[in-house]
Amino acid sequence: MVSETAANGTSLLDLNKFCFDEDSEAPNNKFNFTTPSGVGSSHRFLQDPAGSGKIVLPARRPAQCALTDTLVACPLCSRCFVYWRAHSSNDVTRVGQVRATDGDFPQSxxxxxxxSGGASPQYPNIFWINPKTGELQLITKADYETTSIYILRIQATNGEDTSSVTVTVNIIGENDEKPMCTPNSYFLAIPVDLKVGTNIQNFKLTCTDLDSSPKSFRYSIGPGNINSHFTFSPNAGSNVTRLLLASSFDYEGGLDKIWDYTLLVYITDDNLLSGRRKAEALVETGTVTLSIKVLPHPTTIITTAPRPRITYQVFRENVYSPSAWYVPFVVTTGSVLLLGLLVSLIILLAKAIHRCCPCKMGKNKKPL
Structure with a gap:
């Protein structure tokens, strides 16, 4: 009887203890045994050394795992390495299937x-395996820029024995990151007579993309660029570009009518793709919003709604009322009285002066 869990190299039987040849002498009484044969004995038992008659359990060879389509088939209690490539995805994605077999009868x-394995900076494990079927799934987005290789340890058990297999999942990088530019929005003011080709206020965009080359950027301006007054230089092949005035304004001729522009700038990472590849490849687009105000020249007449004028008129009128007759009477009477009083005072003053200074000559006054 041999235990199912017997170790490799365990000695099972020594045929020399049971086989004798009494008619021969040494060395003719030595036996040479052939390789064990019979039902179920192929590669399960061997002689060590060969022909010695010592039957042992051979060292078990690691079971070979075959990768067919998305199926990883491994016998139970085996170890192997398999590789599977999965694209970045937001949805649940079937990565592959691990299938273990049990040689015991009846099968459990x-x-x-x-x-172990499968952890990302945001999640403890981004993989899930169906406990009944062994189907391995990606349950959230795998970010190539963060982690490109996941090494999983898949375990299978029948309740008594346990086996494990190492599955290495390589994440293939996809273009799933949008270009990001600085600044993301900006306000600019320019004079109406700005020279064509001028870098508007030295404004420039600096863009980055985690999964694209700096030469892959292409710049375009949306429908807000009325009469195509604005452009970027260079418009492709660089992660730094500058805003230029492409054509002059013509308000006097009636070509231009608006003074405030809102530009929606598109930054696309498909500059390095050919026409056929561009139609098939995944392309991401970033956006930047620019507000531009055109300042009119001091002599420029801007048509505005007329303001209403207000005129103030002041009327003055002197009206005498007949009922106010007493006013001039009182004024005249008072004036006469004051004048009489003044004359009386003058007369009294003259008399007083005359009394104090007599000028008459006496009769007995002798002449000189």
Whole structure:
């Protein structure tokens, strides 16, 4: 009887203890045994050394795992490495299937699990395996720029024995990152007579993309660029570009009518793709919003709605009322009284002066 869990190299039987040849002498009484044969004995038993008659359990060879389509088939209690490539995705994606087999009869149900690996900076594990079928799935987005290789340890058990297999998942980078530019929005003011080809206020965009080359950027301006007054230089092949005035304004001739522009700038990462590849490839587009105000020249007449004028008129009128007759009477009477009083005072003053200074000559006054 041999235990199912017997170790490799265990000695099972020594035929020399049971085989004798009494008619021969040494060295003719030595036996040479052939390789064991019979039902179920192929590669399960061997002689060590060959022909010695010592039957042992051979060292078990690691089971070979075959990768067919998305199926990883491995016998239970085996170890192997398989590689599977998965694209970045936001949805649940079928990566592959691990299938273990049990050589015991009757066969027991096998339960699968992910024992280690599969962690990302945001999630403890981005992979899930169906415990009944062994189907391995990607349950959230795999970011190539963060982690490009995941090494999973898949475990299968039948309740008594446990086996594991290492699955390496390589994440193939896809163009799933939008170009990001600085600044993302900006306000500019320019004079109406700005020279064509001038870099408007030295404005420039600096763009980055985690999964695209700096030479892959292409710049375009949306419908807000009325009469195509604005452009970027260079318009492709660089991650730094400058805003230029492409054509002069013509308000006097009636070509231009608006003074405030809102530009929606598109930054696309498809500059390095050919026409056929561009139609098939995944292309991402970033946006920048620019507000531009055109300042009129001081002599420029801007048509505006007329303002209403207000005229103030002041009327003055002197009206005498007949009922106010007493006013001039009182004024005249008072004036006469004051004048009489003044004359009386003058007379009294003259008399007083005359009394104090007599000028008459006496009769007995002798002449000189």
């Amino acid at each position: 149900s096998i339960v699968y699990s992910v024992s």
